[in-house]
Amino acid sequence: MPTFYAPDMAPGQTTFLLPEDESKHAVRVLRLVAGDAVALVDGRGTHYTATVADANPKRCSLRITAEEVIRPRPTYTHVAVAPTKNLDRMEWLVEKAVEVGLERLTFLRCAHSERRELKLERLEKIAVSALKQSGQAYLPQLDEMTDFTDFLQEIDPATTFIAHLEAGERTALAQVIGTAPRCCVLIGPEGDFSPAEIELALGRGVRPVTLGASRLRTETAALAAVFTAQVVREL
Template identity: 50%
Template sequence: MHLFYTPDIAPTHPQYFLSEEESKHAIRVLRLEAGDKVELIDGRGGFYNAEIKDAHPKRTILDITSVTTEFNKRNHYLHIAVAPTKNIERTEWFLEKATEIGIDEISLIITQRSERKEVKVDRLNKIITAAIKQSLKAYHPLLNEPIKLNQLLTQPFDGQKFIAHCEPGEKLSLSGQLQPHGKYLILIGPEGDFTPAEIELALESGFKPITLGESRLRTETAALEACFEANFLNRI
């Protein structure tokens, strides 16, 4: 069944009008007709079954037949703050796969060794939107505007905070530190890693040092590994 992302839908309204872009896609591309059934997600946990009432290529009218709230609501909250990669396609890959696995919030952090300091957030959000539709998720992860690391460290976070880095020192595994069904904020550095000064600042801000294994991972791979470990621990 065809799925549409409709962030402006009202749960209590019996009808919904698809945007011109979505209407054109539904009628001209997918060749849907009146009476065809579709599914909608609002990015806030709402999952809707609907039926096409008027198959208009500019303003398709849908009758809402059922609504499920908190559809597949997750039992934990995962916020990964990661430095955008020099090759932006690697960051795009991480966003797509992390969304499919399960993530709630992403911050793009600018560090001293960052090789990319500007990103097109609108484009990245489109990749996230496509991923939630593909993986049938009703919650749309929040993608924050790029922020300097020292600014992020000053923001309050009511949960466990971790920093993954490659500098020498005592570090425990992420999976051994996570409290089930909790809230987590995990920092992942750029290709050249965090500087010692940045690591020290993070530790002073309450972040705990962690390792993601013995292998030396690319930035996007490390971020996805952290995402996987958090979701695997909370799979029940």
Template identity: 50%
Template sequence: MHLFYSPILEPHHTQFVLSEEESKHAIRVLRLEATQLVYLIDGRGGWYSAEILDPHPKRTILTILHVEQDYKKSNYHLHVAVAPTKNIDRIEWFLEKATEIGIQEITPIISEHSERKDVKIDRLNKVVVSAMKQSLKAYMPLVHPATSFTQFLKDTQLEDERIKCIAHCEDGEKKYLNQLCTAGGRYIILIGPEGDFSSNEISQALNAGYKPVSLGNSRLRTETAALAACLEISLLNR
């Protein structure tokens, strides 16, 4: 199955021209020819089947045959706010796997103990697009610009309908995600940096309505903890 992505696709299109990058990949790399069947996604839930009309390496023209909306739409909404790791490859790995498993929003948060203060959103989006195509998903997770921990709490303070959790390493009473979260819900989960959230940040989150959670007895890397949370939410909603 050959799958291509374009955010400008619309359900009313009867024909569509692939971008130069996708056209080159289709014709030069995959060596696709006229009349061959391909598939398209718009990142908003649209799944399109199409036939190659003109296999041009810079502007391949497709005839749209069928459109399915809300393709394999999740019954839950997961937003993970995670501190970017010093080695950015680890966060890219998390984004790839989280997209495959299922996630709707990701926000890089800069906390007191963060070793990395900046991220390149364009690069992260490329990772997400690649993972979305590889896993045959029609929805593209939204990657927000990096923001401070404090600002993120302010931005989400009115989202009372969401189940809000913070995973941290300090002692104290904690529950597991499956004890706090119900299937079909909307969730926000905070994952800290390699040095964990500061005591002050944990207090801020608890005061903002976030519940402390445990991801198990093992000491996890940031990206592993974030992925474990995604997997647990996915299993809860399976």
């Protein structure tokens, strides 16, 4: 069943008009006709079932037939990552992380960052596409670029972990997350966090972790953190 994103849907609403681009896709590409069943998701936890009322390629109208409120996950996964210079790798990360399941993704500006600025418009569209494809009910929060030092002032050190490559004792992320309902994992740029940044984080009470024996690319490490958090809690 085709799924469309409807962030403006309201509970109890009986009809919905697809935007022009979605209408064209529904009628010209998917070849939907009156009576065909479709799904809508608002990104805030509600799934809607609907049928096509008028297959107009510019103003395709839908009739809502049912709605279901999906409970949010009992856990909250937040990953903060320094984006790579190659934007394609961040787009891949957003797509896969949404599919696996997370609640928030923050982009960090670090001392060794190759990318200092980031526009979210393209990434937000990819997140919506991944939301529809994976059947998720909640659209994750994507944050603008934030200076590492500023971000450290916002976090709860008790539930925050930093994955770095410097020498020193580090614990496997899977061992420290356990059944904790919330976690935030910090992933540095290709050149890793600077020694000063690591010292600052540890001084705030953030715990150092490892994601395994392999040296991972930034986007791989961020996805590994999301996957680890979800799998450990499910088990």
